[in-house]
Structures are given as structure tokens and as C-alpha cells.
Amino acid sequence: MAKTAKGSMRKVEIACVAWIDLLGYGSQISESGFNPAHESAAAAIHRLDRFHTAVSEKANRYFPTLAMNDGVIAYRDLSPRAHSVTYDFLRRSIDLFHHVNNVDQNELSHPGARLVIAPGFRVRRVHSFEQHLNDGKGKLIKTKLREGTITPEQAINEALKARQYFDAVPELQGNFALTRAYLADESGSKAGLGGPNCFVDLSLFSSTLPDWITFSETIDWESRGMQAQFGRLAGINHEAAGRVQSEGILSAFDIAKTLSNDHEIEAKLRQERFRIVR
Incomplete structure (x- = not known):
């Protein structure tokens, strides 16, 4: 848990969430009348099992995941001191996207999955x-x-x-990165976020995008008072990112400044703390 001072934790963190869901799964299972015992449901149930297995193969202590039927959430608090944490989450999320689509498309011949990566504020909850x-x-x-x-x-x-x-998963309660990623995914093709693609919120990067990542297009998105610009991933060069120590991706407090028009947001995030009583 990221601390701001000895014996304290920030009340508000900057989190990053990756939301991935299987395309067309709802219509696939609806053909059986949502009856898993019906013979036509076998392919959908097998698809769901393989999806969960594929995600579990990539999950670990630095990349925890929560499965919710045909959708999965990966999540992590970002560091105010090291932008490498942001890069690591991005790298793992993209790796998950490719792994899931390799299974769903190439192995099972299904439509694949869409991934949305977005940052946001998270209110720390005491459970x-x-x-x-x-x-x-x-x-x-x-x-x-x-x-x-x-x-x-x-x-x-x-x-x-x-x-x-x-x-409950404490890290996902009061987590507005999750809200942002979910709403963007829900917007789908009508908002330009369609197909088995990976969409990355550009708030993760400096105003000049780094050379080690490329996007085929950018999409301006808005929903329920949230606004963002997403890039549809074309490619990422991890070797090139390593040579420049992933320069161009932001740490937590710098991302907070892109998410808020409050000029004092960093100072407020540093000052608001929980005292830890032992």
C-alpha cells in the first residue's frame, strides 16, 4: 500500500483499471434461452471457461484480476514516485489482451475480446x-x-x-478508474470503441506521446460527465521503451493533474491521509 508518511496512507489513490470482455457472448448464450443445460449452450460455456483460464494464467500479485462472468477487471494503484509502475500495468494489460484473443480467436474461432485501459481516482475504503x-x-x-x-x-x-x-474487493470500491473503463467499454462501436481492439486512455501519457507506442486512431469520448481521449492500440515496442526507461508514461500524481482541473490536486492528495493505528 502506497504511503505518504510513516504510519499513514493516502485517502485517495490514483488507480488504473483494465476492463476486458468477450464480444458477442451475450447473444451467443441467449440462443440457448440462457439455459446452460441446453446443447446449444455448450460452446458458450466452454468459451467462458477458456476465457477465465486464460486470464488466470496472466494474473499475479502485481496484476490481480476479478472475473465477472464474460468480463474481467485487472487493477492496480499507481505510484507517485515511479512511472515504471504505470508502464508495468500497461504492459501486463496488453499482454493479457493478446493472450485472451489468441485463445478466443485463434483457438476457438470466436470474435475475441475488447480491452479498455483507463486511470482514475480511487477512494480508499476501510473494511x-x-x-x-x-x-x-x-x-x-x-x-x-x-x-x-x-x-x-x-x-x-x-x-x-x-x-x-x-x-467485496476493497481496491474496486469507490474506484472511478473502473467507472471510466466500464462506461467506455459499454459505449462500444457507437462511440468508436468497437471490435476486438485495445483502447488506452491517453491520460496515461505526456502531451507528446512516446515513440515506443503507436495508435491507429484517437477517439474523443464522453459519458455521464466523464471525458477522455482513447487511442486504439496499433503496437508497443517494449525494447524501445526499456531503452528510455519507459519515458513518456506518467506517474500517479502527474496523471491526477490530467484528470482534474484542480490546480492544487497534488497537494490535496498528499495531505489527505488515514492514520494507521496498531
Whole structure:
């Protein structure tokens, strides 16, 4: 978790989200009447399984993902000190896009997936999920372990399978990068964001785009009070980016300045903090 001072965390982060979804999946499954037991649904269900497997192959601690049926969210807080974090998320997102489309188009002969990458503010939320687990299922497991009715291995297995009755991904709550990416994807072809393409919010870059990434076109987009300019990815040269240490992509606070017309946004982001009580 990015800190601004010892014993504190920013109340507002700058996050980046990649939203990827399978094209035409809704109409594909609707042909079966949304009945997964119908024989015509087999291809759609297999497609969804392969999609989730493909995403899981690219997910890791620096690139966590959340699957929501035929859509997947990848997310990460950006660093105010290192633009390399922004580049790393961009690189991983584009790699995911190519991997998913290789599976969906080349292996399964389906239409492919669209990816939208966008930054935005994220309001840090304080959740007590750990306390809920310790007071609920966790308490029961620890009691059984003390009483000797289960072995340590059984206790670990039960803990790994424990699920909460209410759950959420804290990093995706109050996350307006997610709002931005989702709305852009939802706009689709009518807004110029169609097809199995990768669209990148140009707010991630300096006013002069770096030479190591190219876009076939730029699209001005607006929805529900949000405005952005997206580039349709043509190519990215990671070797060239490495030679210049990914110069041209922005760190968190510089991105915040492109997202807000508040001239004091950086100072406000630095000042607003949670105190950590241990």
C-alpha cells in the first residue's frame, strides 16, 4: 500500500483499471434461452471457461484480476514516485489482451475480446473483513483446533475454503478508474470503441506521446460527465521503451493533474491521509 508518511496512507489513490470482455457472448448464450443445460449452450460455456483460464494464467500479485462472468477487471494503484509502475500495468494489460484473443480467436474461432485501459481516482475504503472472518468462521476453526477435534492440516484446509457472507474487493470500491473503463467499454462501436481492439486512455501519457507506442486512431469520448481521449492500440515496442526507461508514461500524481482541473490536486492528495493505528 502506497504511503505518504510513516504510519499513514493516502485517502485517495490514483488507480488504473483494465476492463476486458468477450464480444458477442451475450447473444451467443441467449440462443440457448440462457439455459446452460441446453446443447446449444455448450460452446458458450466452454468459451467462458477458456476465457477465465486464460486470464488466470496472466494474473499475479502485481496484476490481480476479478472475473465477472464474460468480463474481467485487472487493477492496480499507481505510484507517485515511479512511472515504471504505470508502464508495468500497461504492459501486463496488453499482454493479457493478446493472450485472451489468441485463445478466443485463434483457438476457438470466436470474435475475441475488447480491452479498455483507463486511470482514475480511487477512494480508499476501510473494511473489517479480517475481523469478520476471525469472529465468525475463523473463531470456529481455532476452537476446533484447540479442542483437538481437527488437525492443523484440516484447520488450514477449512481456512482456505472459508467464505464471507458479504464480500467485496476493497481496491474496486469507490474506484472511478473502473467507472471510466466500464462506461467506455459499454459505449462500444457507437462511440468508436468497437471490435476486438485495445483502447488506452491517453491520460496515461505526456502531451507528446512516446515513440515506443503507436495508435491507429484517437477517439474523443464522453459519458455521464466523464471525458477522455482513447487511442486504439496499433503496437508497443517494449525494447524501445526499456531503452528510455519507459519515458513518456506518467506517474500517479502527474496523471491526477490530467484528470482534474484542480490546480492544487497534488497537494490535496498528499495531505489527505488515514492514520494507521496498531
